[in-house]
Amino acid sequence: MTPETQIKVPEDYKKKLPRDVAIALETCVRCGLCTESCHYYKSNPKSDFIPAYRAEVFRRILRKKDYSEKSLGAMSDIAFSNCTLCRRCVMTCPLGVDTGLLMREARGLAVASGTAPEILVQLADTAISRGEDIEIFREMFLENIKALEEEVRQLTGDPQAVIPVDKKGADILFVALSGAHSIIPPSILFHYAKANWTLSFFEASNYGVLIGDKDRAKRIVQRIVDEAKRLGVKEIVVGECGHAYNTLRWEAPKWFDGGFPFRVRSIIEVMAHLIQEGRLPLDKSANPEPVIYHDACNLTRNGGLLEEPRIVLRAAVKDYREMSPNRDDSYCCGGGGGIIAVPEWDSKRMEAGKPKAEQIKATGAKVVIVACDNCRIQINDLNEHYKLGINIGGITETVVKAILKAVKGS
Ligand code: SF4
Numbered sequence: 241m242t243p244e245t246q247i248k249v250p251e252d253y254k255k256k257l258p259r260d261v262a263i264a265l266e267t268c269v270r271c272g273l274c275t276e277s278c279h280y281y282k283s284n285p286k287s288d289f290i291p292a293y294r295a296e297v298f299r300r301i302l303r304k305k306d307y308s309e310k311s312l313g314a315m316s317d318i319a320f321s322n323c324t325l326c327r328r329c330v331m332t333c334p335l336g337v338d339t340g341l342l343m344r345e346a347r348g349l350a351v352a353s354g355t356a357p358e359i360l361v362q363l364a365d366t367a368i369s370r371g372e373d374i375e376i377f378r379e380m381f382l383e384n385i386k387a388l389e390e391e392v393r394q395l396t397g398d399p400q401a402v403i404p405v406d407k408k409g410a411d412i413l414f415v416a417l418s419g420a421h422s423i424i425p426p427s428i429l430f431h432y433a434k435a436n437w438t439l440s441f442f443e444a445s446n447y448g449v450l451i452g453d454k455d456r457a458k459r460i461v462q463r464i465v466d467e468a469k470r471l472g473v474k475e476i477v478v479g480e481c482g483h484a485y486n487t488l489r490w491e492a493p494k495w496f497d498g499g500f501p502f503r504v505r506s507i508i509e510v511m512a513h514l515i516q517e518g519r520l521p522l523d524k525s526a527n528p529e530p531v532i533y534h535d536a537c538n539l540t541r542n543g544g545l546l547e548e549p550r551i552v553l554r555a556a557v558k559d560y561r562e563m564s565p566n567r568d569d570s571y572c573c574g575g576g577g578g579i580i581a582v583p584e585w586d587s588k589r590m591e592a593g594k595p596k597a598e599q600i601k602a603t604g605a606k607v608v609i610v611a612c613d614n615c616r617i618q619i620n621d622l623n624e625h626y627k628l629g630i631n632i633g634g635i636t637e638t639v640v641k642a643i644l645k646a647v648k649g650s
């Protein structure tokens with residue numbers, strides 16, 4: 241295959257574009273107002289990193305129907321490694337052009353043409369196959385959860401503490417990520433909140449969304465929806481994952497006729513609600529150091545959780561401070577959109593994270609709280625790369641420290 245070889249992609253790709261994407265493609269007047277808003281451009285002001293340039297590459301391919309290996313490969317590289325889909329540029333565009341949305345659509349074309357990074361497609365397919373036959377991994381999963389349950393019992397000092405799985409009639413289906421750090425703190429939180437909950441067999445992350453493949457994205461969500469319906473829960477609570485929250489809360493209900501028969505909340509919203517109702521014992525002295533919060537793009541700008549994390553942290557830590565800019569104007573940490581799963585892009589990822597590293601440094605805070613696992617990995621790496629000398633913690637873990645201090649004094 242030569243760079244000029246034409247790749248077979250769905251002929252009517254442009255016709256199939258959703259209306260909002262088609263409008264965004266045609267609306268940009270190349271005014272450049274969005275340029276400075278992009279963290280890639282801010283850390284390295286070269287033309288490749290201008291948001292409108294990325295969209296133009298995609299637009300040219302569709303207009304000219306240039307489906308050559310070379311053009312699609314270049315588009316794929318731009319869409320996957322030069323854009324984290326953070327949508328900060330959308331906030332500055334006077335015409336509301338959504339470059340993040342366009343880049344996700346470009347990712348979809350890359351997947352359809354076989355030019356997308358294989359590892360990301362594989363991650364989506366692995367999640368789908370896990371949903372096809374739960375029995376294969378059921379025993380191993382339950383064994384792992386038993387071990388985590390033991391830790392919860394030790395930490396709470398309560399031999400009756402449990403991590404329920406597959407519990408029919410639970411109010412909450414909690415969807416975590418893989419790893420003890422994503423399961424133990426919420427289990428302790430639910431224990432003290434006396435919640436009627438159960439843990440999902442599936443992980444919250446959705447690589448189908450990240451690769452812009454709606455079919456894969458829906459199949460990944462379908463596993464959780466089926467589980468929620470089978471157990472008859474009233475709501476799904478999503479753990480600390482930005483894109484999973486944004487997907488399950490805002491996007492996925494539109495993919496299913498009639499939406500979801502249950503509500504979807506983030507664990508941050510659950511904690512804010514419990515705190516406002518005075519239902520959590522909290523001792524702030526468990527978290528005495530100055531703390532700042534990183535607004536993950538998919539939780540804040542794209543997910544709408546602007547005040548909830550602040551309600552939570554002001555109640556759980558002694559000295560809460562803000563980064564600047566913050567909330568929906570916050571800079572992306574540089575690790576979103578799946579870039580973190582591709583090792584070849586590590587140095588680009590560190591460069592793109594420079595504005596976030598500078599924001600953190602400027603506050604002088606020694607603890608950064610993050611409520612998205614992707615951002616947590618990225619900020620850990622930024623800490624090392626830029627020698628920030630900070631500690632990084634999860635928001636549920638921070639609340640749980642304050643609960644345990646209030647209840648047990650430690
Ligand atoms: S969505 Fe984010 S990363 Fe992508 S072009 Fe806009 S500001 Fe840059």
Ligand code: SF4
Pocket residue numbers: 267268269270271272273274275291292332333334335336337339
């Ligand atoms: S995306 Fe919007 S702000 Fe950016 S160049 Fe186009 S019209 Fe201007």
